[in-house]
Amino acid sequence: MKYIFALLFLVNSLFAYEFYAKLEPVNSYEIKAAVSGKVIYVNDEIEGKKANNSKIVEIDSYVDRIDLKQSKVKLKAVSQMLEIEEKNYNRMLQVSSKSGFEKDSQKLKAINYRTTKADIEVKIANLKDSIKNKMLKEKNRYIYNIAVKEGDYVNPGTLLYEAKDLSKGKLEIFVPIDDIADIKTKTIYLNGKKSDIKLDKVYKVADSKHISSYKVEIVVPDPKVFSRLVKVEFK
Template sequence: MKIISFVLFLCSFVFGMEYYSKLEPYNNYVVKSAVSGKIIFSNDEVEGKSVNKKTKIIEIDHAVDKIDLAQTKNKLEVLNSMLDIQEKNYNRLYKISSKSAFEKDNQKIQVLNLQSSKSDLLIKIANLEDTIKNKQLFEENMYIYNISVKKGDYVTPGTLLYESKDLSKGKLEVFIPISDYDSISNKTIYLDGQKSDLKIDKIYKVADSKHISSYKVEIVVDKPKVFSRLVKIEFK
């Protein structure tokens, strides 16, 4: 029992020429809020489950943002009409030789001011659209591991919302002695005594910060049925 606990704590170790590692999801995601607001929807029903189709996980109140976006787009339409008129006025004024350079410059300044205001509105629209998007969070083909907020909670940027995991692939990590790198690289991988067609996915050719005389090796397992189990790995 003590040996098993020690193995689980280290995640991987070597005993003779046998390595052990805990099979973990290939990717783990920690989703934090990018905006501030009140949680108006928290999908507790999918917590601890896989979602195969696009599913809403969290929604933050964005009613005011949607009103602001609609009104800003209306302002942009009005400004575009004003800009069109002022540009036409400038083009006509520019062709009249009796008009002074001062009058022409003043008209040009009006056009430039409107163009600058248009740029500001376009930036505001883009920011509002991004904010609204960040207030509705969806997942697809993911396992929802943990939802940290409930309906009615108020969140700020950086608040943990939920965690998700990619279960389409698994990952095994072991640490091999640097001296074994050349001999292990091209060997057949056996998992729990069974020959496999798996290959080493990555070898980090810089000594690990904790395992100072070892390279970290990653093996990817496609569509594993059970995660978080201890797997014996052999290179033969």
């Protein structure tokens, strides 16, 4: 009986697949500047910690805020002028003594104000977007690296900071193409412990370095420690 169990264990081992992978955060992010400007605030204290609705970086938006305030004043004035000119045009339509030229001229005034109003509305929307993009906050991601300092001038595309999602972990392994179908039917063991984890992604194009293998991703829920080597087995 002892020999039968030993034989079964040997057969099981022959059909097990073993890999090693480093457990990394499920997602990593590079947050880059969407607008240009001077960096006026950097939260150095949050680097290496998890954010909690924290402000990370702020780019100077003083001029934008003044411009936004004045643009709203202009919009209100132009809206009032447009309303007056449209009323004048509608009244003029009822006056038979007014020539077609006069009516067209009044209509053109209203159209010009309508165009000006639309331009100001677009400007206000752009200013709001610019101001929003100059205040960088994080809800709960881990702040891995802050790449700028107070006083730096940044342009669109400049790296501001890096953040990571620690809610889940990710293991990447490279499985020979011929073995993919078989591992899909097997149970995943992590560091020798049986799990109910399933394959998250199987890339159907061979990896550029591992030319005879497909990249396979395994998502690990709620890991306690990252960047450690994990033994992955399929049995």
